[in-house]
Amino acid sequence: VFFLFLALLNEIVWRNMSTDAWVNFKVFGLIPITLVFALANAPFMARHMIEDEPKSSA
Secondary structure (H helix, E strand, O other): OOOHHHHHHHHHHHHHOOOOHHHHHHHHHHHHHHHHHHHHHHHHHHOOOOOOOOOOOO
């Protein structure tokens, strides 16, 4: 869903703004949005992470 949103947002900016504004959006807009999305998902991924079993030394 997130990447479909980004694709739609990219199309809107591409069709309604100048090429310079679109490039600035791609560089300074999409990268931070994706970074925020990844950081927001980190707690959910950490909560469901598979823990390694502790190795017992014999």
